[in-house]
Amino acid sequence: MAVYALTGVSLVSLLSFGYLSWDWMKPSLVADVATDSMEKSLPPTFTRPPHIIFILTDDQGYHDVGYHGSDIQTPTLDRLAAEGVKLENYYIQPICTPSRSQLITGRYQIHTGLQHSIIRPRQPNCLPLDQVTLPQKLQEAGYSTHMVGKWHLGFYKKECLPTRRGFDTFLGSLTGNVDYYTYDNCDGPGVCGYDLHEGEDVAWDQSGKYSTFLYAQRVSKILASHSPKEPIFIYVAFQAVHTPLQSPKEYIYRYRSMGNVARRKYAAMVTCMDEAVKNITWALKKYGYYDNSVIVFSTDNGGQTFSGGSNWPLRGRKGTYWEGGVRGIGFVHSPLIKRKRRTSWALVHITDWYPTLVSLARGNLSNVQGLDGYNVWPAISEGKESPRTEILHNIDPLYNHAKYGSLEDGFGIWNTAVQASIRVGEWKLLTGDPGYSDWIPPQTLTNFPGSWWNLERLTNGLKKSVWLFNITADPYERYDLSEQRPDVVRTLLMRLVHYNRTAIPVRYPAENPRAHPDFNGGAWGPWASEDDGEEWEGGREPLKSRNKKKKCKICKLRSFFRKLNTRLMSNRI
Numbered sequence: 001m002a003v004y005a006l007t008g009v010s011l012v013s014l015l016s017f018g019y020l021s022w023d024w025m026k027p028s029l030v031a032d033v034a035t036d037s038m039e040k041s042l043p044p045t046f047t048r049p050p051h052i053i054f055i056l057t058d059d060q061g062y063h064d065v066g067y068h069g070s071d072i073q074t075p076t077l078d079r080l081a082a083e084g085v086k087l088e089n090y091y092i093q094p095i096c097t098p099s100r101s102q103l104i105t106g107r108y109q110i111h112t113g114l115q116h117s118i119i120r121p122r123q124p125n126c127l128p129l130d131q132v133t134l135p136q137k138l139q140e141a142g143y144s145t146h147m148v149g150k151w152h153l154g155f156y157k158k159e160c161l162p163t164r165r166g167f168d169t170f171l172g173s174l175t176g177n178v179d180y181y182t183y184d185n186c187d188g189p190g191v192c193g194y195d196l197h198e199g200e201d202v203a204w205d206q207s208g209k210y211s212t213f214l215y216a217q218r219v220s221k222i223l224a225s226h227s228p229k230e231p232i233f234i235y236v237a238f239q240a241v242h243t244p245l246q247s248p249k250e251y252i253y254r255y256r257s258m259g260n261v262a263r264r265k266y267a268a269m270v271t272c273m274d275e276a277v278k279n280i281t282w283a284l285k286k287y288g289y290y291d292n293s294v295i296v297f298s299t300d301n302g303g304q305t306f307s308g309g310s311n312w313p314l315r316g317r318k319g320t321y322w323e324g325g326v327r328g329i330g331f332v333h334s335p336l337i338k339r340k341r342r343t344s345w346a347l348v349h350i351t352d353w354y355p356t357l358v359s360l361a362r363g364n365l366s367n368v369q370g371l372d373g374y375n376v377w378p379a380i381s382e383g384k385e386s387p388r389t390e391i392l393h394n395i396d397p398l399y400n401h402a403k404y405g406s407l408e409d410g411f412g413i414w415n416t417a418v419q420a421s422i423r424v425g426e427w428k429l430l431t432g433d434p435g436y437s438d439w440i441p442p443q444t445l446t447n448f449p450g451s452w453w454n455l456e457r458l459t460n461g462l463k464k465s466v467w468l469f470n471i472t473a474d475p476y477e478r479y480d481l482s483e484q485r486p487d488v489v490r491t492l493l494m495r496l497v498h499y500n501r502t503a504i505p506v507r508y509p510a511e512n513p514r515a516h517p518d519f520n521g522g523a524w525g526p527w528a529s530e531d532d533g534e535e536w537e538g539g540r541e542p543l544k545s546r547n548k549k550k551k552c553k554i555c556k557l558r559s560f561f562r563k564l565n566t567r568l569m570s571n572r573i
Helices: 011-017 036-040 075-083 096-105 134-140 211-225 249-253 261-286 350-360 377-381 486-502 530-536 553-572
Strands: 004-006 051-057 085-087 144-150 169-173 184-186 192-194 232-237 293-299 330-333 342-344 390-396 419-424 427-431 456-458 466-470
Touching: 051 096, 051 261, 051 350, 075 261, 075 293, 075 330, 085 377, 096 134, 096 350, 134 144, 134 232, 134 350, 144 211, 169 211, 211 232, 211 261, 249 261, 261 293, 293 350, 350 377, 390 486, 419 486, 427 486, 466 486
Parallel strands: 051 232, 051 293, 085 342, 144 169, 144 232
Antiparallel strands: 004 456, 085 330, 184 192, 293 330, 390 419, 419 427, 427 466
């Protein structure tokens, strides 16, 4: 059994604050049991394909929603979740691109070649063009499709853009993170460019508008111009609450009592996002969509703890395969749900939304082969058992191999130095280096001495490459059972072997100098033509070893004047 040490705080003191008193199996903070009266007043079966609004937030931690006991105010999310179905056995991926690719394709990242890291701005890489995307299937079913927010699935060719992958309209950013006001993004020193796009054009005129509000306003505009008699799909991928930590001052003021500055700014961004969701919900009702709508809310990965996020009481953070990196906030809100106001413990993964939403839209899945997702609508709406029994979190052959892993440790069938993780039934297995493994309490407790990120540390087990947990009984991953249950370890390793046989080669090409925004009018955007073909896919020598990076003086001047203009406008307000 692992031995744990506390630095700066005792386990008893955490219990006194109530942080470890949450009964996972009977969480009073999240469980709402449907009453008999609710069961008797089930909504009629919908006669028309429903309007679908999918809301994805960026880097929001598991603890960072009101109904998970957070001190961050999220009244809209709390109400929508309470009136719908809370998904408390819901899994996502630990970083941005993998979650988005699996949502859009319904496939594990080992089946799209995106199993390593993210797609970086200067990489000639994007979501494989042979994949039929979720919006494309919804278009086939007669839907109008729109995307607002962060893409992060590649853009080196025009064929990779959202408007070429199934969306009728697009307003948002193509890269992984941008300034919330100026929309500048720097991919290293001197490699800076503007990243806000309207369709396939650069949206220079929108600079200065806070992205969370800009995106919510765009959704309202789309709904106002569309007929509620025709089905619509809107994918709202908020930039919030990813860094940089930026928010209108009035939201930060609400959290002025928070001692941790990063947490204070982060909390303001979450509440601002919550208000944007409120405005979207209001627009659905105002323009006549709500009664025939399905709202899905999901986070994209665990919270980044050194940027204000919290995944407490889960272990780990963004970028790790511990529960804090892969267990997400999720709920469905819809008048069409048969059993509302309850918590679902059905096993659901982000790949499941593809077949679930296409089925809701009465689309055709018979011609789509190789999906890893399941239709989980009966589990969500009616409380039936989930068809899913296991989740491949990932197999990443390129990630740094664990120093102490070996084929011998994997019973001769799996090299445990390889980073991989899988959940089968109640069991979860991790091999290789799963990432930062601590438990980090909420960062608002300013009376703790020392660094808040060093409160509870794992003091043994560092020379390991295999971990096994009974996630149902031990959701906080405190008791490694790999030595007690080698039979289970071997069984799950065999499942990894099975999945690995189906994996395609990793797509992670070297950066290309043609991607520099200086060659694209100062903005990030496609740089390779269709004629370039697979030439731009290959593994070329990294840019930093071939070209000395140029300083982008124009980018810096443009950024300075945008920021100055924003400040002047805010002072005027």
